[in-house]
Amino acid sequence: MSDIKLIGIVGAGQMGRGIAQVAAASGYQVVMFDVNEDGLNFARDFINKQLDRGVVKGKWEQGFVDSTRSAISQTTDMADLKDCDLVIEAATENKALKFKIFKQLDETINANAILASNTSSISITEIAAVTNRPGLVVGMHFMNPVPVMKLVETITGLETSSETIESVEAVAEKMGKTAVRADDVPGFAVNRILVPMINEAFYALYEGVSDARGIDNAMKLGCNHPMGPLELGDFIGLDTCLAIMEVLYEGLGDTKYRPCPLLKKYVAAGRYGVKVKKGVYEY
Numbered sequence: 196m197s198d199i200k201l202i203g204i205v206g207a208g209q210m211g212r213g214i215a216q217v218a219a220a221s222g223y224q225v226v227m228f229d230v231n232e233d234g235l236n237f238a239r240d241f242i243n244k245q246l247d248r249g250v251v252k253g254k255w256e257q258g259f260v261d262s263t264r265s266a267i268s269q270t271t272d273m274a275d276l277k278d279c280d281l282v283i284e285a286a287t288e289n290k291a292l293k294f295k296i297f298k299q300l301d302e303t304i305n306a307n308a309i310l311a312s313n314t315s316s317i318s319i320t321e322i323a324a325v326t327n328r329p330g331l332v333v334g335m336h337f338m339n340p341v342p343v344m345k346l347v348e349t350i351t352g353l354e355t356s357s358e359t360i361e362s363v364e365a366v367a368e369k370m371g372k373t374a375v376r377a378d379d380v381p382g383f384a385v386n387r388i389l390v391p392m393i394n395e396a397f398y399a400l401y402e403g404v405s406d407a408r409g410i411d412n413a414m415k416l417g418c419n420h421p422m423g424p425l426e427l428g429d430f431i432g433l434d435t436c437l438a439i440m441e442v443l444y445e446g447l448g449d450t451k452y453r454p455c456p457l458l459k460k461y462v463a464a465g466r467y468g469v470k471v472k473k474g475v476y477e478y
């Protein structure tokens with residue numbers, strides 16, 4: 196198994212910054228890359244706030260927080276990731292964008308490095324096929340919020356080597372997570388089940404079964420879910436939920452996965468959820 200010390204993160208959004216924080220807190224050196232400098236600064240400030248809150252709550256010592264902070268550097272130049280042993284891509288859930296990023300990573304990063312994608316539904320086999328190292332391409336699907344959620348789904352593409360999958364599972368374990376291996380089918384395990392539930396909640400809202408609060412309270416109080424499905428959709432990002440439904444619908448070819456027109460309408464209106472302070476609810 197390869198010895199992983201330096202981890203690159205591509206994308207400083209809510210997933211990328213969470214992965215960066217957890218990786219640094221687990222003893223890895225981390226380089227966070229994004230083309231958008233403001234996004235990187237926002238992510239750095241967000242991580243710092245999380246770490247400071249941990250000290251106030253008595254969860255972490257100041258020394259631990261300082262070393263975690265200093266283990267993370269940031270860059271807008273992908274070439275700064277070239278010596279990474281593992282790069283975890285956490286960019287927007289868009290096939291064309293991911294293909295472009297993986298082509299660039301393949302040309303830029305040390306040829307023995309593992310390239311992982313945090314994609315929530317796009318085929319790892321297809322992503323791997325745009326590179327010259329398909330055996331070293333793998334899925335590492337973290338859950339949001341990354342510092343809290345214990346699962347990392349690990350996904351094997353058709354060509355992923357057993358050494359690659361075992362290496363990233365060891366990384367996930369070192370990060371304090373539990374890895375569950377899923378096959379490379381649309382939605383993998385979590386989103387195959389979770390996002391159709393969120394989509395169904397949109398249908399229930401669309402058809403007037405109850406109002407948004409009613410639907411969310413029904414699932415929170417009736418099924419012990421920590422968040423209702425509509426609130427969770429806002430939290431994940433309605434644009435991401437729609438992108439996942441489209442992958443399920445197209446990839447599995449079953450009408451039961453058709454995205455709800457109301458979900459489409461929210462996304463068309465730019466109501467993506469918490470990240471833009473407006474989704475099903477306003478924040």
Ligand code: CAA
Nearest residue numbers: 245252254315337338339340342343344386421422427431
């Ligand atoms: N980032 C980092 N930490 C966060 C956080 C965030 N955005 N939000 C909350 N936390 C931490 C808090 O600091 C707190 O930590 P401590 O216990 O160590 O103090 C802990 O989470 C609990 O937070 P709160 O008490 O403020 O709030 P809560 O009890 O209401 O829990 C929640 C918040 C953890 C988000 C909870 O509502 C929950 O588990 N929701 C469901 C989340 C879920 O289903 N995630 C999976 C989404 S699917 C996905 O990610 C995959 C995909 O591809 C779409």
